[in-house]
Amino acid sequence: MRVLVCGGDGFCGWPTALHLSARGFDVAIVDNLARREWDVELGTQSLLPIAPFPDRLRRWEELTGRRIRGYVGDLTDADWLMDVLQKERPDGIVHFGEQRSAPYSMIDRKHAVFTQVNNIVGTLNILYGIKEIVPECHLVKLGTMGEYGTPNIDIEEGYIEIHHKGRSDVLPYPKQPGSMYHLSKVHDSHNIHFCCRTWGIAATDLNQGVVYGVQTPETAMDPVLYNRFDTDDVFGTALNRFVAEAAAGHDLTVYGRGGQTRGFIQIRDTVRCIELALVHPAQPGEFRVFNQFTEQFAVRDLADRVARVAPEFGLQPRVVHLPNPRVEREEHYYNAAHTRLIELGLEPHLLDDALIRELLELALRYKDRILVDKLLPRVSWR
Amino acid sequence: MRVLVCGGDGFCGWPTALHLSARGFDVAIVDNLARREWDVELGTQSLLPIAPFPDRLRRWEELTGRRIRGYVGDLTDADWLMDVLQKERPDGIVHFGEQRSAPYSMIDRKHAVFTQVNNIVGTLNILYGIKEIVPECHLVKLGTMGEYGTPNIDIEEGYIEIHHKGRSDVLPYPKQPGSMYHLSKVHDSHNIHFCCRTWGIAATDLNQGVVYGVQTPETAMDPVLYNRFDTDDVFGTALNRFVAEAAAGHDLTVYGRGGQTRGFIQIRDTVRCIELALVHPAQPGEFRVFNQFTEQFAVRDLADRVARVAPEFGLQPRVVHLPNPRVEREEHYYNAAHTRLIELGLEPHLLDDALIRELLELALRYKDRILVDKLLPRVSWR
Numbered sequence: 006m007r008v009l010v011c012g013g014d015g016f017c018g019w020p021t022a023l024h025l026s027a028r029g030f031d032v033a034i035v036d037n038l039a040r041r042e043w044d045v046e047l048g049t050q051s052l053l054p055i056a057p058f059p060d061r062l063r064r065w066e067e068l069t070g071r072r073i074r075g076y077v078g079d080l081t082d083a084d085w086l087m088d089v090l091q092k093e094r095p096d097g098i099v100h101f102g103e104q105r106s107a108p109y110s111m112i113d114r115k116h117a118v119f120t121q122v123n124n125i126v127g128t129l130n131i132l133y134g135i136k137e138i139v140p141e142c143h144l145v146k147l148g149t150m151g152e153y154g155t156p157n158i159d160i161e162e163g164y165i166e167i168h169h170k171g172r173s174d175v176l177p178y179p180k181q182p183g184s185m186y187h188l189s190k191v192h193d194s195h196n197i198h199f200c201c202r203t204w205g206i207a208a209t210d211l212n213q214g215v216v217y218g219v220q221t222p223e224t225a226m227d228p229v230l231y232n233r234f235d236t237d238d239v240f241g242t243a244l245n246r247f248v249a250e251a252a253a254g255h256d257l258t259v260y261g262r263g264g265q266t267r268g269f270i271q272i273r274d275t276v277r278c279i280e281l282a283l284v285h286p287a288q289p290g291e292f293r294v295f296n297q298f299t300e301q302f303a304v305r306d307l308a309d310r311v312a313r314v315a316p317e318f319g320l321q322p323r324v325v326h327l328p329n330p331r332v333e334r335e336e337h338y339y340n341a342a343h344t345r346l347i348e349l350g351l352e353p354h355l356l357d358d359a360l361i362r363e364l365l366e367l368a369l370r371y372k373d374r375i376l377v378d379k380l381l382p383r384v385s386w387r
Numbered sequence: 388m389r390v391l392v393c394g395g396d397g398f399c400g401w402p403t404a405l406h407l408s409a410r411g412f413d414v415a416i417v418d419n420l421a422r423r424e425w426d427v428e429l430g431t432q433s434l435l436p437i438a439p440f441p442d443r444l445r446r447w448e449e450l451t452g453r454r455i456r457g458y459v460g461d462l463t464d465a466d467w468l469m470d471v472l473q474k475e476r477p478d479g480i481v482h483f484g485e486q487r488s489a490p491y492s493m494i495d496r497k498h499a500v501f502t503q504v505n506n507i508v509g510t511l512n513i514l515y516g517i518k519e520i521v522p523e524c525h526l527v528k529l530g531t532m533g534e535y536g537t538p539n540i541d542i543e544e545g546y547i548e549i550h551h552k553g554r555s556d557v558l559p560y561p562k563q564p565g566s567m568y569h570l571s572k573v574h575d576s577h578n579i580h581f582c583c584r585t586w587g588i589a590a591t592d593l594n595q596g597v598v599y600g601v602q603t604p605e606t607a608m609d610p611v612l613y614n615r616f617d618t619d620d621v622f623g624t625a626l627n628r629f630v631a632e633a634a635a636g637h638d639l640t641v642y643g644r645g646g647q648t649r650g651f652i653q654i655r656d657t658v659r660c661i662e663l664a665l666v667h668p669a670q671p672g673e674f675r676v677f678n679q680f681t682e683q684f685a686v687r688d689l690a691d692r693v694a695r696v697a698p699e700f701g702l703q704p705r706v707v708h709l710p711n712p713r714v715e716r717e718e719h720y721y722n723a724a725h726t727r728l729i730e731l732g733l734e735p736h737l738l739d740d741a742l743i744r745e746l747l748e749l750a751l752r753y754k755d756r757i758l759v760d761k762l763l764p765r766v767s768w769r
Binding site: 083114117118121122125126129130133156157158159165167168169170172173174176177178179180181182183184185188191192195196198199202203204332338386387 | 465496499500503504507508511512515538539540541547549550551552554555556558559560561562563564565566567570573574577578580581584585586714720768769
């Protein structure tokens with residue numbers, strides 16, 4: 006199967022490209038390397054040093070004999086993208102190629118507009134590219150559990166059967182996203198759904214939870230293949246960020262009361278979910294939605310968990326509660342379905358102390374690279 | 388009350404600006420005059436000749452002594468918009484300033500991307516402008532009934548109470564829009580809702596039905612104040628288009644079986660709805676949704692109705708069914724709530740033969756300006 010991984014140089018995209026390549030998929034990567042530029046813009050860096058994109062591809066081929074073709078360019082450049090699609094004619098497109106940080110989208114008006122335009126136009130271009138060049142191609146698009154917000158009823162996988170005034174229908178699940186970034190994913194979902202209904206495109210929208218962990222068996226093979234490990238306030242996410250704080254001798258910083266409950270998934274399961282979606286594609290015209298996470302956690306419980314393991318490494322972090330820079334409920338009902346990927350064969354790696362130990366070891370090994378002044382939140386939602 | 392009407396040179400915006408000005412509102416208009424450019428691009432024209440924008444403003448002041456300030460510029464130009472908001476400091480912003488044609492948005496990839504970027508960025512800029520410059524300002528935003536699609540349950544006004552697995556919540560009504568344009572309005576609605584929740588902005592989203600009719604008492608005062616009358620396949624809409632077809636001696640062209648049922652509203656009620664929304668504003672933080680239409684019609688019934696009145700003018704149009712250029716259900720359940728504007732005092736002008744006669748008279752008076760080769764649909768959804 007020929008697969009194009011958009012955003013294949015990023016935190017999820019890179020391990021996914023390697024995972025697929027290792028399993029015999031014929032992989033090409035499209036990436037504009039924007040994620041590396043945002044590090045420069047924000048004065049941050051990955052805790053693990055990451056090799057230049059061409060070096061990554063070369064090393065992978067040296068070690069495995071498998072070639073991943075790399076295209077450096079921007080999804081919002083339609084002419085360029087159409088050329089790539091003509092050349093590659095993929096059977097599947099895995100689309101990670103978006104600005105994916107909620108705080109980045111909330112920096113100011115310019116970043117909000119950039120995030121929405123970048124994400125929407127890139128996805129529209131892919132949709133038109135599929136329609137015009139590879140109509141049989143299956144789109145596997147990364148959404149986010151954050152599209153749903155925190156409703157007071159169970160969250161289902163994309164759709165909900167509503168009974169109302171004596172009638173019923175199965176309708177798209179209502180969305181209450183919590184940032185300009187999360188909004189962009191909701192817009193994408195509506196756009197993709199329309200193109201499936203109207204043009205018969207086959208698409209799977211993977212509403213992914215918060216990803217934790219860093220390495221996969223493939224990225225761990227060699228330092229040149231290492232994955233990025235974001236610890237800063239803008240691109241770092243819960244758990245990974247707590248681990249970095251512990252390694253740096255910093256307090257573990259929970260936003261507000263920390264009762265915010267979310268779905269979480271290990272990076273090792275992310276790559277497997279993508280593979281499962283590709284080998285069990287959606288039908289033509291189908292807009293299929295899977296909730297891609299394996300466990301729910303309240304943020305304060307994750308901090309407590311890291312604090313409990315850290316003393317094994319001689320660390321004694323305190324868990325502190327900061328004024329919440331975001332506007333969100335800090336105590337709420339949360340129960341989200343996530344059975345469809347399990348039905349396709351996902352065997353979840355649940356969070357255990359061994360994984361936290363592995364992350365703490367990594368963080369301690371590179372702790373000189375943790376930028377302590379980039380741990381506290383600098384972006385306010387208000 | 389100081390009101391800024393964005394898109395105030397257009398089909399709904401111009402009569403609204405005059406209506407508000409006539410009733411003592413202190414009105415300014417923002418418009419980039421794009422609608423006039425799209426006529427040039429598409430080789431079409433308004434059936435009624437429309438005067439240049441500055442002439443319209445001058446004539447209104449001559450006739451009434453009331454001054455409407457005009458700003459020609461683009462809502463996607465944030466710096467310019469912020470300057471206007473600093474100068475005007477409006478109490479209310481009425482936002483018609485978007486690309487509003489579904490067929491235009493479906494011409495090709497470029498027009499789809501343009502429509503979504505133009506509409507989303509303009510609205511985001513207004514939202515940031517309100518947040519940063521006039522936080523008390525009430526946003527009155529034009530949405531569309533087309534955001535809802537044609538679900539198999541009753542359509543409510545923006546929200547629906549959902550009972551699910553023993554729990555319940557009031558959530559945004561699920562959206563199934565039918566074109567790249569309608570999608571852009573759904574994206575706007577989600578963006579505005581977020582800004583209300585997060586920043587405390589007060590907003591009213593008016594999900595308007597298909598507007599018919601042309602003149603209001605103010606636009607009819609003088610030929611220089613005449614409103615536009617679109618009859619072409621791209622910007623013309625049901626009823627007005629059927630009238631133009633009848634006047635041109637053309638068949639009345641129903642798309643598909645014509646069982647497509649939609650909410651409709653007269654332009655005289657549009658302007659009154661905006662006034663009602665302004666004088667009864669939303670609360671800070673409230674995202675209020677009204678369904679702005681007065682009656683439901685199936686498209687074929689409107690064609691039949693025009694065909695029934697036309698013989699009074701010596702016209703004998705046939706109603707014909709064309710292959711549907713759109714992808715939409717042609718027979719479906721449709722029952723949409725529309726009580727909230729009535730509760731605020733709207734007294735609907737329902738469709739009657741007198742209105743059809745008035746439109747036929749107008750169309751016959753200017754029938755040499757009807758471009759017969761621009762009546763049949765040229766844009767396909769597929």
